[in-house]
Amino acid sequence: MYDQYEALIFDMDGTLVDSGQLHEFAWTATLTRYELPIDRAYMRSLAGVPTKGTLELVMQRFDCLPCASLDEMNDFKENWVHENMHRFVRPTALAEVVKQYHGKRPMAVGTGAYTEEATRILTLCGLASYMDVIVGADQVKNPKPAPDTFLYCAQRMGANPARCIVxxxxxxxxxxxxxxxxxxxxxxxxxxxSNDYFL
Structure with missing residues (x-):
């Protein structure tokens, strides 16, 4: 079905991996701990934005003065995810596409998660070994919605971006x-x- 493309690039959360509950609970715990508002519709709109960027946007939108440093809040959320990911993550139906094209087309994951977290989640879901490249938000200067993540995926696979599919x-x-x-x-x-969180 995707034979016309030179390489395949997958987002992770909500695309290749069903992790909706994981992130909903992690964000609820983080925002509650640091006394930040929980606006479910706004949190859904920020899907794909790295943790620090999400925290900054939430504080800007609601004009909040942080009660802790950005690094502390980021670490709390990331640690919650690390400690609980095994309870919630599972592959989506796209895992079949990954298996179908393994060894036939280079494949990458380009995610707003940090690389270490993404690798652990993909490993838990049995998908890490199928990927030629994993690009997390920590590997690029400007994460999504900037183009850097997907362009770096294509570059590392040696593929023409216009001949890839995301x-x-x-x-x-x-x-x-x-x-x-x-x-x-x-x-x-x-x-x-579909595995939206903050429904």
Missing amino acids: FEDAPLGLLAAERAGIPAIDVHQVLNI
Whole structure:
């Protein structure tokens, strides 16, 4: 079905991995601990934004003065995810596409998560060994919605970005693919994959 593309690039959370509950509980715990408002619709709109960026946007939107440093809040959320990911994550139906194209096309994960976290989650889901490249937000200067993540995936695979295909679930991720000049599939609309959090 995707034979015309030179390489495949997957977002992770909400696309290749069902991790909705994990992130909902992690964000609820973090925002509650640091006395920040929980606006479910706004949190959904920030899907794909790295943790520090999300915290900064939440504080800006609600004009909050932080009761702790950005690093402390980031570490709390990331530690919560690390300690609980094994309870919640599982592969989505896109795992079948990954298995189908393993060894036939280079494949990458380009995610707003940090690389270490992404590697652990993909390993728990049995998907890490299928990936040629894993690019987390810590590997690029400007994470999604900037194009850097997907362009770096293509670069590391030695692929022409215009000949790749991106699988995404989040509006900001789809915008990142558009800015990178890479065709993209909205997995919500095309593949009926959905694991939104903060519903």
